[in-house]
Amino acid sequence: MLHHLRQWKNPLHFPARFRTLLPLSSILFTKPSVSAAKLQDELASSSAIPNTSDTVGEILAGLRSFGLRRFFCGDYFRTVFLTLNWTQVDQIINVLRVESPDFAVDFFHLLKDRYQFRHSRASRFIVSHVLAEKKRFKEMQLVIKQMVEEEGSGSAPSLCELLLNSFREWDSNNVIWDMLAFGYSRFEMVQDALFVLAKMKDLNMHVSIQTHNNLLHNLRHAETMWDMHADIKDSGTPQNEYTHSIIVDGLCEQSRLQDAVSFLQDVEGKDTGLSIVSFNTIMSRFCTLGFVDVAKSFFCVMLKYGIFPDSYSYNILIHGLCVAGSMEEALEFKNDMEKYGVVPDIVTYKILAKGFQLLGLMSGAWKVIQDMLLKGFNPDLVTYTILICGHCQIGNIDEGLKLREEMLSQGFQLSVISYSILLSSLCKSQRVEEALRLLYEMETFGLKPDTITYSILIHGLCKKGEVQRAIHLYEEMCSRRIFPNYFTHGAILLGLCEKGNISEANNYFDNLIANDLVDDIALYNIMMNGFVKHGNIEKAVLLYKRLVKKGITPSIVTFNTLIHGFCKNNKLGEARSLLDIIRLHGLVPSVVTYTTLMNAYCEEGNMHGMLELLWEMEAKAVMPTHITYTILIKGLCKQGRLQESVQLLEDMRAVGLPPDQITYNTIIQCCCKAGDTRKAFQLHNEMLLHNLEPTSVTYNVLIDGLCIYGDLRDADRLLVSLENQKLNLTKVAYTTMVKAHCAKGDVCRAVVFFRKMVEKGFKASIRDYSAVINRLCKRRLINETKYFFCMMLSDGISPDEDICKAMLNAFHQEGDLDSISELLGEMIKFGLVSD
Structure with missing residues (x-):
């Protein structure tokens, strides 16, 4: 055949008689159907000198004569390639492995890369052995990795059978087995990897620590991690730091912190090497659970054993301290980093800035950012977002907007999250128009508003009372195929109810139900509350029956709304009976439930009913709030039981519930009605002592008390004193004084206070004049x-x-x-x- 080849002008153009054009076999891109035993026989026979009359022989002859690359480019190979099957390629690679191993590898890769030929398992294992013998382990790993990826999960038994039957005596067999297990582990095919390891154990093969570690890492979330670790110890394979760090990480992931600590102590006792990664893992876990002090103790242990913390170690503790609100200590750790030669990275500064932001201490956050800039770090998108969020959090929206402008000037594009934070803050400040402008700015930068963005704006418009504009924005949102959530629907529904458009709100709600968009109790609660606020308890009850019929579970808010409605309509019996229905639904009455009922009993003057509810609250371990106590005090004051109400005020403080202005105003009014203005002013002074600013209602009550039960001159002096302190007095204070002086016949003083009232910007009404003139007429003060x-x-x-x-x-x-x-x-x- 070689004689004939030399006669051709282009020796790579093989004659047609040597081009055995077999049909393209489907096995080119499928797994071989031959058994492992048959394949072994074929591989054995292919080791002999090939028959030069067949395709395999021709290809081998061509390769020997012209070299790999010239032969591959020739017309003969391009034609004959279509006839090649796995068995023929396996034979060629196996012969080349013996004659020239490098040649075998090159042939394997060229066939795969240039002709996209998918090699058989046998070829891959042959080439893997060649590469292992040549110590080209990275290439070998890549070949096995590609095979494992293509073969997929569940392929380990058949691959192991092939290795056992066809490659048992090959020199690098152990390495190939180990790499196969490693490959399965890397692709998280854990069961396949375990199957390979079990076979290796039966064959007394050595498993590398790298393979063990990889599989250990995959098992770190499961109890079987310990079994794998036991196998490593039994095999005698030396463990390394990575092994220990995986075990520690796994135990921490499984929330077995005590076991993780014990394991670390065991490693420490055997002097087998302690890893900084293990310490970092344990410290991180303790910080996550809020035990920063414990994490700090491990930091000290690390130093004791001569393991120097890295920036990650410091960042873990700094983050833990920031979350705990210990910003001073966090800054001390940052200073220690620099002191011991560990350079704070940008993560360190971000953690500190975020810590200050969470506490609302934006001046501290700015100092951190300035320090970061001095160290040569430029603020990134995350840094700006932290600052924007911080300023918005403390209500300083203008600073947040300035930062936005700075970001844009620096070439940063704000994220949807940053815009949403700004939009939310603007809407809370009633600056909805500015928020809408930001929405359109987002779109000019190619950012697509999401459901949250639109919901924030719709809620803002509804709170401002601009429900129709909110509905228009809702329609725009839907037209862009951005689907609203229950928060969006709730905002519109709430806006319509608060605007008084109950009929429109009801139509909107019915439309949502018709389109199966109401599967949450929250929307029912909003609609029921709307009915109750506008005095229609009957419709609220019908809606409750409707939701129960649909199988929607009511919440405690549902029942609180109904109880409030019944109490508002003086149907206290129906309201009280709902307590039993609440329990039937497996719910527990809340403090709002009890407080609403107690207030209704208070209005009726039923002190016994109020106290019964209070005892029930205590029995059910429902803690009363300051509002609950205020209602009880109001009930006592209505019955003139002043001493008991003052005692209850002291009890509030004893249980850690500071009274508010309404609580004090209720008792002060009771004191004034009882003619005890001295006690009323003592309570006023007590308010100031506890840094509780008296309200205009407080002073109205005191002035009225002095006018009726005290000395009118004291009332005059009090009002003048309050004016001098530039306190915000109401019109009531002045009309009270005018009426009192008219009643006493001191028209001059009445005129003085009436004029003062007008000078303060309060508009005098026909009612004000009528009150004065009627009193003067009764006293026959004609000129006045x-x-x-x-x-x-x-x-x-x-x-x-x-x-x-x-x-x-x-x-x-x-x-x-x-x-x-x-x-x-x-x-x-x-x-x-x-x-």
Whole structure:
């Protein structure tokens, strides 16, 4: 054959008689159907000198004569390639392995890379053995890795059978077995890897620590991790630091911290090497659980054994301290890093900045960022997001917007999360128009708003009362195929209810039900609350029956809403009976449930009913709030039981519930009604002592108390004193003083306070003038009555019939005919009487 080859002008153009054009076999890209025994025979026979009359022989002859690359480029090989099957390629590679191992490897790769030929398992194992003998382990690993990936899960038994039957005596067999187990482990085919290891154990083959470690890593979440570790110890394979760190990590992942610590102590005792990774893992786990002090003790142990912490070690503790709110100590650790030559990285600075941000200490966050800049680190997207979130968190939205501008100027593009934070903060500040502008800015930068973004804006518009604009935005959202969630629907529903559009809200809700968009109790609760607020308890009850019929489980909020509705409509019996229904649904009445009922009993003056509910709360371990105590105090005050209400005030403080202004105002009012203004002012002083700012209601009650039960001059002095302190007084304070001075007959002082009221910007109404004029008429203070009447007319307020009748009666009793005549003229002018 070689004689004929030399006669051709282009020796690579083989004659047609040597091109045995067999049909393209389907086995080119499938697994071989031959048995392992048959394959062994074929491999054995292919070791002999090939028959030069067949395709295998021709290819081998061509390869020997012209070299691999020239032969592969020739027309002959391109044609004959279509006829090649796995058995022929296996024979060629096996012959080349003996004659020239490098040649065998090159032939294998060229056939695969240039012609996309999928080699058989046998060829892959042959080449893997060649590479192992040549100590080209990385290439060998790649060949086996590709085979394992293609063969897939469950292929280990057949591959092991092939290795046992065809490669048992080959020199690098142990290495190939080990690499096969390693390959399965790398692809997380754990059962296959364990099968290979079991076979290796039967054959007394050595498993490398790398393979053991890889499999150990895959098993770290399961109890079988310990079995694998026992196998490693039994095999006598020396363990390394990576082995220990995997075990520690696995135990921590399984929440077996005590076992992890014991294992570390055992490793420490055997002096087999301690790993910084193991210490970092344990410290991280303790910090995650909130035991930062324990993590710090391991940090000290690490130093004791001469293991120097790295930046990751420090970052773990710094993060733990920041989460615990110990920012000073976190900064100390950062300083220690620099002191001991460990350079803080950008992660360190981000952790510290985030820590300050979570505590709302943005000045501290800024200092960290400035330090970071001085160290040459540039703020990245995460850093800016932390700062924006921090400023928005403390309500400093303008600083957040400035940071946004800085980010854009630095070439950073804000994420959807950053925009959502800004949008939320703007909406909370009622700056919805600015939030909408940011929405369109997002779109100009190619960012697609998501459900959360739209929901924030819709909720903001609804809270502002602009429900129609919210609905328009909702429609825009749906047109973009961004599907709203229950929060979006809830915002619109709540907005319509708060706006008073109950009918429209009901239609919207019915539409949601018709489209199967209501599968959550929250939307039912909103609609029921809307009905209750507008006095329609019957519809709320019907809606409750409707949701129960649909199989939707009511929540405690559902029942609290119904109880509030019944109490509001003076149906206390129905409200009380709901307590039993709550328990039938497997729910527990909340403090709101009890407090709502107690308030209803309080309004009825049923102190016994209130106390029964309080005892039930205590029996059910439902802790009362300061509102619960305030209602109890209100009930006692209604019955004039002042001493008991003051005692209850002290009890509140004893159980750690500080009273608020409403609590104090309730008792102060009770004191004033009892004529005990001295005690009322003692309670006022107690408020100041506890840094509780009295409200305008507090001062209105005190002024009223002094006017009725005390000295009017004290009331005058109190009001003037409050004016000097520039406290925000209400109109009630002034009208109280005006009425009191009128009642006492001191019209001059009444005029002074009336004028003060007007000067303070409070508009005097017909009701205010009527109250004063009626009192003056009763005391027959004619001139003073005329003065206030003229003042009323000069303020542009028309008199009513009641004022005119009172004045006519007073003038008649005094026999003042001229005044009667003048008044009748005014009445005719204002249409109160005809000519």
